[in-house]
Amino acid sequence: MRVQRKHVLAAGVAVVASAVVAVGTGLGFADSAPARASVCQGSVTFSAEGGAPAATSDRFPVGTRLRVTNLDNNRSATVTVTGPSGSCVLLNAAAMELVREPGKNVIRRNVVERLDGGGAAQPGGGVAQPGGGAAQPGAGQPGGGAVSACPGSVTFSAEGGAPAATSDRFPVGTRLRVTNLDNNRSTTVTVTGPSGSCVLLNATAMDQVREPGKNVIRRNVVEVLR
Missing domain, CATH: 2.40.40.10 (RlpA-like domain)
Known part of the structure; x- marks a missing residue:
């Protein structure tokens, strides 16, 4: 009978402990708070x-x-x-x-x-989407009046390697030509993964087109070569 009582008591303690953990987790005490949702996916x-x-x-x-x-x-x-x-x-x-x-x-x-109470904006809100007003493959000479597939400034990450880019709207494998209209220099890159930009060049690609000391290209044309 003593052995049975010990078993019953041990089982009771285990049930109570499990209940405490469950209640604590439900109240946010036993585990970390869930990760906050980000309104921008990818790198900053x-x-x-x-x-x-x-x-x-x-x-x-x-x-x-x-x-x-x-x-x-x-x-x-x-x-x-x-x-x-x-x-x-x-x-x-x-x-x-x-x-x-x-x-x-x-x-x-x-x-x-x-922080102003608004929700997450839809990617590409007011921005040209691939195939929707974006430059057609081989359309025009670099910077020669071609419609850019990525309106806005172009910048870069610290990634090394061969010239490449990441993007929040072009799939991996897409080939893009980025032209700096201030010096008419171009680089052709392949999208290798996601980021928080329409096109985010790596360091090698940026060095091919930027002007000395500048980390952003404001006047540019991005063309989809496919």
Whole structure:
């Protein structure tokens, strides 16, 4: 009888412990809070713009307030959208300094939250989609009046390797030609993965087209070569 009582008592303790864990988890005590939903998917990078912390965007209107958090160091920057760009959110230099880790030009693990009560804008809102007004393969000479598949500025990540790009709207394998209209230099790249920009060049591709000391190409044409 003593052995049976011990077994019954042990089973009772186990049930109570399980109930406590379940209740604690339900209240958010026994586990971490669920990850916040980000309104911008992909990496976050920056332009060389100066001034107070701010951002540009291809899908949020001017005046939208966003909070960008780097999940690798838990540092955040609250910014206001001041104009258009080729990214869901493109930080200026001051905002990037608030959140980045030393020597890194891109934030891969991030959360972007909209603070003004609005929901997430749809990707490509007001921006040309692939095949919908985008440059046709081989249409015109680089920069020769061709319609750009990615309105807005073009910037880059710190990725090395052969010239390449990432994109939030073109599938892996898509070939793009990016032309800097300020110097008429072009680079042809293949999309290798997703990012938070219509086209985000890697460091090698950017070096082929940018002007010295500039981290963003404002006047550009992006053509789909397929």
